[in-house]
Amino acid sequence: MTEGSTFDIAVVGAGPAGLAFVRSLAGAGLSVALIEGQAEAGLREPAYDGREIALTHRSMRLLRAMGVWDRIPADHISDLRQARVLDGGSAFALTFGAADADRLGVLIPNHLIRRGLFESVQGQAGVTLMAGRRVAGCAVEAASPRGRVVLDDGTTIRAKLIVAADSRFSGVRDQLGVGAEIHRLGRSMMVCRMRHDQPHGHVATEWFDHGQTVALLPVADPEQRVSSVVLTLAAPAIAELTTLTPQAFAVEMERRLKGRLTGLELVGTRHAYPLATTWSHRFAGEGFALIGDAAVGMHPVTAHGFNLGLRGQETLARVVRSARGGDIGSGRLLASYEREHRLASWSLYRGTNALVRLFTEETPPARLARGAALRAGQVTAPFKAVVKRMLTA
Template sequence: MTRYDVIVVGGGPAGLAFARSLAGTGLKLALVERQPRTVLAEPGCDGREIALTHRSEASLKALGAWQAIDPAETSPLREARVLNAGSPFALAFDTGGTGEDRLGQLVPNHLIRRALFAVTHAQPGVDLLAGTAVSSARASREGAVAELADGRRLEARLLVAADSRFSAVREQLGIAAEVNRTGRAMMVCRVAHERDHEGIATEWFDYGQTIAMLPLRGRMSSAVLTLDAAGIEALAALDAERWGPRSPGASSRGWGG
């Protein structure tokens, strides 16, 4: 049995940010993640661009993670427009005379993960237990106990389940959650275009399908298409020729449900 003040299960952005927020408190933390350390240090690109508000950027700065993200990899989000099917009207969002030149920043998800890991993994008081999963967990008024797949047994005053929205730890602790499965899936890809997007994000909603165009640096956007799962499966199966000519950096980045 190894004793800690806090056990954090999950080395994604939520778990890493929480562990980082406890820096300087003197607390002893165990950070448990099933993925190997090498993947945490250099996460693969999953195609997702995360829209960060000014407050989110400030939070990452306070954690020391924002400084680890290359500014050349971020894209300013100046405005956003939401369209509804065939309606000629749009719901527009801008800075509204706040004096800001943007609503926020678009940052690749894998760079946020990499930056948070860079500032957290060697943090004093943090034991990173990577490459192993939690096989069982229980909690009571006296504290929490987590047994790992490699045989180790951890005890702490607090157990934090940050192992995704489908948290296995949450289920083991009997914490109820309602999951609404819509039968939809998404495809994400980067596309090049001739006209300037001017830093404006456009989202179009229709019955059965949606598409968002998120402005990236240069004349490039991240296209996010939502269809029924079968429709996305069919698109993902198309060969390169069916997608047309590709510019450097405009290739498909991936898809997922």
């Protein structure tokens, strides 16, 4: 086994949460090892993955503060001015915002945010990128520095703090002995861009139809005639859709959308993702912390996962900076991060899961309940104000 270097922090995972956390530590005088299984070329130019990220105003402010916002091409940023929730064949819609009002948020392709984040950490003082390297084992020990990370080539890295940012199925979380509530939902989400006849008007639609869930997200397009279509079905049905020819796929999607969009044409590639939600039993402990999906893996229906990940890394970075030369791996210090992020996450996680259960259950009582819930939400000003504040705060 080869003995490697010692760092203040070892971050495992160079996804959005891991990169944002490293960037949030800029100027703190800390040495950081950023460990990522993907090759550096893939970090430098991430492949298009079909996902459009709905950013809240808070997340936009964070990206600006980190110097990421200006790295994202302006013509790929789509305003989100209104959001609608539909149920089955009902014409009623629970609506947030107004199409001619200030934007609720924005939609940006995931790969462009990832590229901007990576560019922002390149050359950052104190950061050592270890790309194309995987973690074979890690542990927190009694001796200082507590953290020990063993890479796949046998190199051992020591760190005062290990930060897991390696997905909702985090291997680091498992190796640290942290349990998690994991729900594999047996459904998959397919995302793709489609051109259509009707202008989208910068309106996002979430449609809980019988047997399927469809989201239509406005994509930046001069004519407003391209949308990101997100379809959720049983995993085998999604797999079958991805094998159709572009022409057959367009016909099938027009049938599934039941006239809501016409003249459909596939633009680019289709991408499928199995759905699972996770809630870690602990977010931090002596010598370690979990951020992003490693801490909380949200259902995508309310689009809060990415924003919650940015908020969590911001909280952890603030807590680490507050040590001011003290023990950044102290369990007592990290407990403040755990308390704050659990408080920010709990209601969103449970509420989203409850929403998914209500709107995907196909029994007659459930159908009646969700229709009543939508109408009650539309006329309840405090409820709408809370949701809008979550989007725009």
